[in-house]
Amino acid sequence: MTFDEARALFPVLERYAYFQAGSVGPLSRATLDAMAADEEASVVEGRGSAARFERILELRQEMREQLAQLVGVEPGQIALTASTTDGCNIVLAGLDLGPDDEIVTTTDEHFGLVGPVHASGARVVVVDPDPDRIVDAVTPRTRLLALSHVLWTTGQLLPVHDLKARTGLPILVDGAQSVGTIPVDARGLDFYTVSGQKWLCGPEGTGGLVVADPHAVRVARPSYLSQQRHEPDGAFEPREGAARFEPNLTPNSALVGLRVALAQAPPWHFERAAAMAERLRELLAEAGQDLVTPEERATLPPKLAVWRDKATEEFWNTCRTHTDTSLWPADAREAQNLLDFFLLEKAFYEMEYELMNRPGWLHVPLDGTLRILTRHGVVTA
Numbered sequence: 001m002t003f004d005e006a007r008a009l010f011p012v013l014e015r016y017a018y019f020q021a022g023s024v025g026p027l028s029r030a031t032l033d034a035m036a037a038d039e040e041a042s043v044v045e046g047r048g049s050a051a052r053f054e055r056i057l058e059l060r061q062e063m064r065e066q067l068a069q070l071v072g073v074e075p076g077q078i079a080l081t082a083s084t085t086d087g088c089n090i091v092l093a094g095l096d097l098g099p100d101d102e103i104v105t106t107t108d109e110h111f112g113l114v115g116p117v118h119a120s121g122a123r124v125v126v127v128d129p130d131p132d133r134i135v136d137a138v139t140p141r142t143r144l145l146a147l148s149h150v151l152w153t154t155g156q157l158l159p160v161h162d163l164k165a166r167t168g169l170p171i172l173v174d175g176a177q178s179v180g181t182i183p184v185d186a187r188g189l190d191f192y193t194v195s196g197q198k199w200l201c202g203p204e205g206t207g208g209l210v211v212a213d214p215h216a217v218r219v220a221r222p223s224y225l226s227q228q229r230h231e232p233d234g235a236f237e238p239r240e241g242a243a244r245f246e247p248n249l250t251p252n253s254a255l256v257g258l259r260v261a262l263a264q265a266p267p268w269h270f271e272r273a274a275a276m277a278e279r280l281r282e283l284l285a286e287a288g289q290d291l292v293t294p295e296e297r298a299t300l301p302p303k304l305a306v307w308r309d310k311a312t313e314e315f316w317n318t319c320r321t322h323t324d325t326s327l328w329p330a331d332a333r334e335a336q337n338l339l340d341f342f343l344l345e346k347a348f349y350e351m352e353y354e355l356m357n358r359p360g361w362l363h364v365p366l367d368g369t370l371r372i373l374t375r376h377g378v379v380t381a
């Protein structure tokens with residue numbers, strides 16, 4: 001599959017540059033068609049037949065196998081979830097931690113991880129995302145390291161296997177920004193989350209949770225799927241493997257869509273993403289920009305240090321003066337701001353909530369975007 005063929009799979013790319021797969025990636029036409037066909041079948045054939053239910057269970061097993069293969073673990077070590085947040089909550093609830101226990105995490109984690117960490121009741125120790133700082137923060141009370149493989153703030157890659165080896169502690173890895181952007185091998189890690197709707201370009205409500213040893217965690221949030229047998233008082237015998245942690249039946253059409261999305265990923269996508277991120281980094285560095293994105297990183301777009309002070313504020317003011325749905329820059333200064341904005345996912349996220357009610361604000365016409373990027377030397381025409 002060529003690059004142009006891959007691009008052509010996604011209708012949104014005909015009109016827009018899609019810079020933001022970290023919250024939700026684009027859906028391909030084939031993914032949507034497969035989802036629609038599955039919904040249509042359920043409408044026409046009914047939803048409750050034994051045959052359909054059998055197919056649903058078969059697809060769930062197939063998707064466990066596919067996600068397991070994607071991150072290098074056994075199918076029995078993965079549960080289907082709705083999100084990374086789901087996975088973090090399942091692990092934290094099942095570890096039964098209390099105020100005498102400590103969890104070491106970093107300053108740059110997403111609430112999808114630190115929310116469940118905080119809710120666990122353990123004491124939370126927050127340190128800079130520096131491997132030595134993380135190891136130094138460990139005490140005899142530490143029960144868990146909880147951190148991202150790729151930080152959503154800067155794209156920094158944390159050496160999760162090394163941290164596990166150095167501390168010997170259970171580790172919960174937030175894989176929301178890594179699975180789909182870099183090759184992931186979750187072997188040797190205790191817990192690893194997958195978000196299907198981000199870099200895998202799957203539908204919302206899909207994801208996975210690796211639990212290396214399903215017996216090591218209590219099934220603290222059982223669903224009907226968790227048990228193979230239960231008593232009238234609710235006592236139950238958990239299912240085999242990590243599937244016991246599955247919190248609910250994912251809409252079947254979403255799993256059908258995820259299957260198509262995974263099958264469509266071109267074999268060269270990791271290499272190309274890494275090369276493009278590197279190119280952007282080089283060009284920005286050559287242009288004298290101060291980059292916060294470290295050398296050891298994944299494929300999030302490079303970020304400029306300048307966001308920390310003026311750029312965010314400037315761009316925000318720019319946005320406010322645009323009462324229509326377009327963020328189209330009127331002059332060079334605005335263009336520079338817009339460029340920075342694209343490369344500053346941090347600013348992007350901060351403003352996302354503020355601007356949510358302006359339909360279309362996320363999208364800027366592709367030709368105009370390219371013009372700006374070309375003018376600033378980020379891409380060549």
Ligand SMILES: Cc1ncc(COP(=O)(O)O)c(C=O)c1O
Pocket residue numbers: 022023082083084085086109110111112113148150151152174176177194195196207
């Ligand atoms: C690092 C990180 N963790 C967790 C999440 C939340 O992911 P999900 O929506 O799959 O729970 C995100 C979402 O952007 C993220 O960037």
